[in-house]
Amino acid sequence: MSEANEPVDGRRARGNKRRAEIIDATLAVVQRDGAAGVTHRTVAKQAGITTSLSTYYFATLDDLLVAALSTVADDYTKxxxxxxxxxxDKLRGLAELIVESGGSGRERALAERELxxxxxxxxALAAVxxxxxxxxxxxAATLTGDRTAQAAxxxxxxxxxxxxxxxNAPADLNYVYDVLDQAIRSSRGPRGRSA
Amino acid sequence: MSEANEPVDGRRARGNKRRAEIIDATLAVVQRDGAAGVTHRTVAKQAGITTSLSTYYFATLDDLLVAALSTVADDYTKxxxxxxxxxxDKLRGLAELIVESGGSGRERALAERELxxxxxxxxALAAVxxxxxxxxxxxAATLTGDRTAQAAxxxxxxxxxxxxxxxNAPADLNYVYDVLDQAIRSSRGPRGRSA
DNA sequence: GTACTACTTGTACTAGCGTTCAAGTAATGT
DNA sequence: ACATTACTTGAACGCTAGTACAAGTAGTAC
Structure with a gap:
């Protein structure tokens, strides 16, 4: 818990805030123009800062994209x-999360997908x-012990x-739920591949 | 059958061939550098032609990408x-197609996914x-009448x-087959959502 | 032949890119 | 006060991009 959490220096606190702002701006740009639209200049403009400041915090564009994807992934993890x-109902919770991708969270989900x-x-991004x-x-592991069902x-x-x-489907919750349920359910009957 | 199939003009035949060459070059570039790497210049260089010729056949980059995705989709359809x-075994055939995405066809599959x-x-691309x-x-419809199972x-x-x-998974054929089988199988038992 | 059309090239324009850097500002430590 | 450090700026470099365009080549029709 005593890692890098306490910014003794007030300037460092501001810096971290800036970093977060820049990442937010990056996500906004991805949502608006796609990942291809991310440049130091567009991000800086979106964040209301100068281009050089963007490079100060993220030396290369790759650094910026890695940071953005990490942030998004962290949110998702939470x-x-x-x-x-x-x-x-965990399965229903998952269904709701997925349905949300088609509703209010569509742009967000699109950004995640592009990243x-x-x-x-x-x-560097693959790990994330x-x-x-x-x-x-x-x-999935909390819902079934069957590894194949988990993968499905x-x-x-x-x-x-x-x-x-x-x-751009309607994304009906019941439909999504049913499909997920279908995937995880198993007759576990006449099949049983050996190896 | 008498649409635009017969190039009366020999020049037009060459033109169509060029078009195909340029599309091939585009796919090659996507495979090598990603969709972001597609420019009139890189495509032209890949095709061994001048930049202007690329713009002659595909006025905008978008035209080029649409054409490329359409071609890829046609292949996939076939x-x-x-x-x-x-x-x-149709399910096994599908599994093989998927596994191929991880093997020799990896770059190809990646290109498809980016597009x-x-x-x-x-x-314009969404329809494709x-x-x-x-x-x-x-x-899926040939394998089961259950619409939910099809969707799964x-x-x-x-x-x-x-x-x-x-x-970058190993892409074991049996594993993929099992997961697909799991998805389409159904206990159709104690569940039965109403509406 | 001449006119026409389709294809092909080389060159040039403007615009935007990533990145660098010297200079400036402000918060901190002593 | 002073040195140090972190943040911030504006300008500039070299490069590549999309695109336009006038010129040239080569098939086709008459």
Whole structure:
């Protein structure tokens, strides 16, 4: 708990605030213009600062994108954890989270997706994107012990999100819930692959 | 059949060939450098032509990307149709298609994914990306009459693809097959949501 | 042949990019 | 007070981008 939490220096506190502001501005730009629209200049303008200040805090654009994706991933992790630790129907909680991607959180979800796609090509981002999926996997593990069912749920969650974003679908909660439920349920009957 | 298939003019035939070459070059660039790396200049260099020629055939970069995504989607459609029409285990065929995304076809799959992500922001591309998913949905319809199970299979296919690309997973065929099977199978038992 | 059309090139323009840097300001420590 | 450190600025560098355009080449039609 005594790591880097207490900014003894008042200037450092302001600096951290700036950093957060810049990351917010970055996400705003991704939401508005896509990941391709992120430049030191557009971000700086969005944040109301000078370009050089943006480079002062994030020397390279990559640093900026990594920071932005990390922040988004952290938020997502928190949401998932809330569902896992919460008292309610976890599967329904997950469904609500997914449906939200098509509603008010659409732009946000789109931004997340663009950053995640970016991750496929940048090792630095890949680690963050992976942790993302592991959060859902963890939630899945609380719902079933069957590893295949867990994997199906994770995959279905991701695929549903894509469907909602691309198809611009109505994103009916019951529908999403049913699909997730379908994915995790198993007849566990006449099948049983050996190895 | 008598639409725009017969190039009376030999020059026009060459032109169409050029167009195809440029699209190929575009896909090659996306595979190598990502969608962000697509510029008239990089594409032209890849195709071994001048920059102006690239703009002659595709006035704007957007035109080029739309054309590229359309081509890729057509290829994909053909692959899916082969599985649907083929004699073998359709689910296994789908699994093989997905696993291929992690193997030799990784770069290709990555390119497809980047273009599809791009689609979320460009209406012109969105239609193409949607047709894509409908192909898998069609395949799913041949495997089960249950609409929820169909949706689960489509979502799982997509999610698995993402997992393989981002996690750089081993992409074991049996594993993928099992997850797909899990998604489409249903106990159809004690559940039965009403509305 | 000549006229026409489709294709192809080289060059040049403007605009925006990432990044650097010397200089300036303000908070902190002593 | 003074030195130190953290933050902030404005200007500039070299580079690449999209695009336009006049000129040239080569098939096609008459």
């Amino acid at each position: 949401r998932i954890q809330d569902i896992v630790d919460g008292p309610g 995640a796609t970016l991750a496929a090509r940048r090792p 994107a992976r942790r993302w999926r592991e959060n859902v996997a963890e939630l 749920l994770v995959a279905a969650s991701d695929g549903l999100c894509t469907a909602i974003l691309i198809d | 692959r899916i149709q082969d599985i649907v029409d083929g004699p073998g 599809a992500t791009l689609a979320a922001r460009r209406p 990306a949607r047709r894509w998913r409908e192909n898998v949905a069609e395949l 299979l489509v979502a799982a296919s997509d999610g698995l693809c993402t997992a393989i690309l981002i996690d």
